[in-house]
Amino acid sequence: MIDTHCHLTHAKFAGDADDAIARALAAGVTACVTIGTGVDDGIRARKLALRHAGVVFATVGLDPFSSHAAGPAYDGAYEALAEILEEGGFVAVGEIGLDYHYDLDPRKVQAERFERQLELAARLDLPVVIHVRDAHDDMAAILKAHSRNRGVIHSFTGGPEDAERYLAIGWYLAFNGVVTFKNADEVREAARLVPLDRTLVETDSPYLAPSPKRGARCEPAFVGHTLRALATARGEDASVLESATTANARHLFRIDTR
Numbered sequence: 304m305i306d307t308h309c310h311l312t313h314a315k316f317a318g319d320a321d322d323a324i325a326r327a328l329a330a331g332v333t334a335c336v337t338i339g340t341g342v343d344d345g346i347r348a349r350k351l352a353l354r355h356a357g358v359v360f361a362t363v364g365l366d367p368f369s370s371h372a373a374g375p376a377y378d379g380a381y382e383a384l385a386e387i388l389e390e391g392g393f394v395a396v397g398e399i400g401l402d403y404h405y406d407l408d409p410r411k412v413q414a415e416r417f418e419r420q421l422e423l424a425a426r427l428d429l430p431v432v433i434h435v436r437d438a439h440d441d442m443a444a445i446l447k448a449h450s451r452n453r454g455v456i457h458s459f460t461g462g463p464e465d466a467e468r469y470l471a472i473g474w475y476l477a478f479n480g481v482v483t484f485k486n487a488d489e490v491r492e493a494a495r496l497v498p499l500d501r502t503l504v505e506t507d508s509p510y511l512a513p514s515p516k517r518g519a520r521c522e523p524a525f526v527g528h529t530l531r532a533l534a535t536a537r538g539e540d541a542s543v544l545e546s547a548t549t550a551n552a553r554h555l556f557r558i559d560t561r
């Protein structure tokens with residue numbers, strides 16, 4: 304199994320990231336993609352990936368929260384982002400996207416900053432990890448217009464119609480612990496539509512621990528609960544889904560794992 308989205312540099316893993324990685328390996332997770340939110344966090348993620356070469360892989364992007372935090376210094380943050388991406392050591396640009404739930408910046412500003420990073424990813428030939436909340440219409444339209452980009456809609460919790468739109472333009476969908484929740488029938492319905500070769504799993508650690516760990520700090524070792532619930536929802540053998548999602552993650556991020 305590959306946990307395609309976790310935040311091992313989050314404060315909730317302070318002093319515990321190495322142990323969390325060891326627990327993940329013991330639980331059958333072969334690799335984790337740790338997401339850097341903002342330049343400083345990305346540099347920490349890259350360091351962690353270097354220390355766990357072949358097991359931890361890093362990404363970096365200016366997500367709606369770190370873009371907002373940068374404020375008037377956004378242009379400088381973007382330049383610093385481009386610089387560390389060009390140095391290397393990252394497997395994707397992200398997470399980046401649109402967040403209409405918090406709406407921290409005007410939507411036009413969110414879109415401009417997001418599209419600028421999509422163009423950067425295309426120029427560097429890197430896949431993209433997408434954060435989207437309450438913004439599927441605009442997101443699908445933007446991604447459709449940026450046909451050079453490829454990547455994953457992370458923590459997909461939309462319904463069947465949203466899933467169809469992303470699949471039609473060739474994007475991967477990653478499912479997290481929400482698929483284990485009792486009230487998530489719509490997400491499970493969407494999950495049944497996603498072809499095996501477009502499906503990924505993730506934890507979004509430290510957030511959204513799957514049932515039966517719900518309420519606990521989430522960590523990559525828990526991704527198996529999500530994978531098994533997803534397999535049940537899709538009427539598939541868990542081992543089939545495990546090999547497919549692992550192959551998909553290796554393919555999308557161009558990583559070599561055990």
Ligand SMILES: [Zn+2]
Binds near residue numbers: 308310338398507
């Ligand atoms: Zn995330």
